[in-house]
Amino acid sequence: MKLKTKDLLGLEYLSKSDIELILDTANPFKQLFTRSIKKVPTLRGKTVVLLFFEPSTRTRTSFELAAKRLSADTINIAAATSSVVKGESLIDTGKTFEAMKSDFMIIRHSMSGAAHVLARNVSSSVINAGDGFHEHPTQGLLDIFTIREKKGKVKGLKVVIVGDIMHSRVARSNIWGLTKLGADVTVCAPPTLIPPDIQKTGIKVSYNLDEAMRDADVVNVLRLQLERQKDNLFPSLREYTLLYGLDKTRVKKAKKDLLIMHPGPMNRGIEITSEVADCPQSVINEQVTNGIAVRMAVLYLLAGEEGVPPGQQINDKE
Amino acid sequence: MSQHILMTSKEMNSAIEKMADDIIKSEKDMKNVVLIGIVTRGVCLAERLVKTIKKKTKIEPGIGSLDITFYRDDIGSIATQPLAKETQIPFDLTDKKIILVDDVIFTGRSTRAALDGLMDYARPRSIQLAVLVERKHRELPIQADYVGKKAATKYDDKVQVYLKETDKIDKVVVYETKN
Numbered sequence: 001m002k003l004k005t006k007d008l009l010g011l012e013y014l015s016k017s018d019i020e021l022i023l024d025t026a027n028p029f030k031q032l033f034t035r036s037i038k039k040v041p042t043l044r045g046k047t048v049v050l051l052f053f054e055p056s057t058r059t060r061t062s063f064e065l066a067a068k069r070l071s072a073d074t075i076n077i078a079a080a081t082s083s084v085v086k087g088e089s090l091i092d093t094g095k096t097f098e099a100m101k102s103d104f105m106i107i108r109h110s111m112s113g114a115a116h117v118l119a120r121n122v123s124s125s126v127i128n129a130g131d132g133f134h135e136h137p138t139q140g141l142l143d144i145f146t147i148r149e150k151k152g153k154v155k156g157l158k159v160v161i162v163g164d165i166m167h168s169r170v171a172r173s174n175i176w177g178l179t180k181l182g183a184d185v186t187v188c189a190p191p192t193l194i195p196p197d198i199q200k201t202g203i204k205v206s207y208n209l210d211e212a213m214r215d216a217d218v219v220n221v222l223r224l225q226l227e228r229q230k231d232n233l234f235p236s237l238r239e240y241t242l243l244y245g246l247d248k249t250r251v252k253k254a255k256k257d258l259l260i261m262h263p264g265p266m267n268r269g270i271e272i273t274s275e276v277a278d279c280p281q282s283v284i285n286e287q288v289t290n291g292i293a294v295r296m297a298v299l300y301l302l303a304g305e306e307g308v309p310p311g312q313q314i315n316d317k318e
Numbered sequence: 319m320s321q322h323i324l325m326t327s328k329e330m331n332s333a334i335e336k337m338a339d340d341i342i343k344s345e346k347d348m349k350n351v352v353l354i355g356i357v358t359r360g361v362c363l364a365e366r367l368v369k370t371i372k373k374k375t376k377i378e379p380g381i382g383s384l385d386i387t388f389y390r391d392d393i394g395s396i397a398t399q400p401l402a403k404e405t406q407i408p409f410d411l412t413d414k415k416i417i418l419v420d421d422v423i424f425t426g427r428s429t430r431a432a433l434d435g436l437m438d439y440a441r442p443r444s445i446q447l448a449v450l451v452e453r454k455h456r457e458l459p460i461q462a463d464y465v466g467k468k469a470a471t472k473y474d475d476k477v478q479v480y481l482k483e484t485d486k487i488d489k490v491v492v493y494e495t496k497n
Contacts, residue, residue: 024401025401025402027404028385028387028388028402028403028404028405029402031404031405032388035438035439036440037438037439039438040388040389040435040438041388041389041434042387042388042389042390042393043393070388300388300393300399300402301399303393303399304399
């Protein structure tokens with residue numbers, strides 16, 4: 001099986017069956033984590049370059065661990081210490097690593113579309129690890145993987161995404177993926193944090209979290225970027241917490257088997273209370289574990305060599 | 319492409335009986351013996367072997383399944399990645415006498431992958447190999463310990479084992495390539 005693309009730039013560009021293939025493939029990888037030797041030799045000899053132009057701990061570590069558990073070699077480039085500070089363009093940086101024969105480039109960038117620019121200019125497989133407000137496809141995939149694992153399905157589930165939808169690449173990837181798999185998605189935030197015309201994508205919009213959470217199966221709480229308040233998009237943190245923060249009272253009124261998710265890092269006491277973040281319905285730490293499995297699946301599926309016509313390779317072991 | 323039946327359902331049953339007898343004869347008390355089938359058809363064969371051994375000795379060896387996808391040596395050199403399936407080994411393999419079960423041995427490369435996979439789980443006492451069909455053309459120094467049937471085939475021939483559990487019918491077919 002193979003993805004129909006060289007790169008993973010966003011869930012917008014994947015078909016339903018591609019998404020399901022990645023989720024199915026992540027299962028056997030997750031199983032490896034229970035062994036004492038968590039590493040397999042699958043991508044031995046492959047080189048993975050991590051280009052992080054924006055700070056990140058969990059996504060970068062998760063990708064790096066995923067690559068290492070597949071026995072690939074990883075190189076970490078942090079923008080602050082690279083030739084980017086000398087004014088090198090993104091394309092030139094990409095070409096340089098291509099000349100060093102890297103097989104994968106994983107890029108995080110503050111500009112939407114940065115991963116696309118890179119993908120068009122290099123022959124390596126490019127994986128978008130977050131570009132501006134656009135997409136963060138592996139986060140979307142790991143969220144959907146977690147939902148599917150816990151609920152046994154995605155189709156027909158009511159999923160509420162609450163928080164700064166406007167500036168969230170996590171929200172966009174979730175919306176693309178979840179709607180493709182047939183979930184019923186509602187976004188919830190103050191009107192200033194919801195992009196105009198978002199209803200056109202077929203999802204629901206709510207400005208009232210209590211209403212939105214009525215018969216919700218999943219609530220995915222987004223991180224509130226505190227600097228948004230300076231842009232005057234909401235009056236005060238306290239008001240935001242009162243109206244859109246997930247606390248015990250709201251969880252009590254919701255379905256008993258409500259799944260609580262957060263992509264991290266959390267602002268405890270702002271978008272989610274500690275009590276809720278650490279309650280049994282919360283799968284926030286499992287999301288982190290699943291993230292590695294999903295990223296291993298993506299690396300594995302993108303590793304197939306181009307140019308060999310399908311049908312010529314073996315289907316059977318021997 | 320011409321084809322002929324290598325084993326009928328009846329022949330497969332008696333081959334499995336014979337393999338079970340051979341295992342019992344060589345292992346005697348069956349202590350610490352576990353059967354690990356290679357996904358997919360090796361697992362079904364391991365199940366049949368366990369059933370037969372239980373019928374004959376009243377002892378039921380442990381059974382597990384092993385997916386070798388992540389240990390293949392052709393990942394990245396083929397266009398289509400093989401679909402990874404799950405490995406299920408519900409017990410500790412340390413000091414166990416493992417009998418690895420596969421449907422066909424041919425080049426020996428799957429067996430090599432399986433050996434590497436098993437070693438990453440634990441350090442077993444020993445690993446033996448049981449196969450329903452033994453072909454020639456080994457590319458690695460690996461041999462089977464328990465064999466259902468030896469088949470003289472050409473390198474380009476394809477041997478396909480069909481099992482009731484996965485294919486609704488029991489038979490082994492050789493597909494010959496003309497040249």
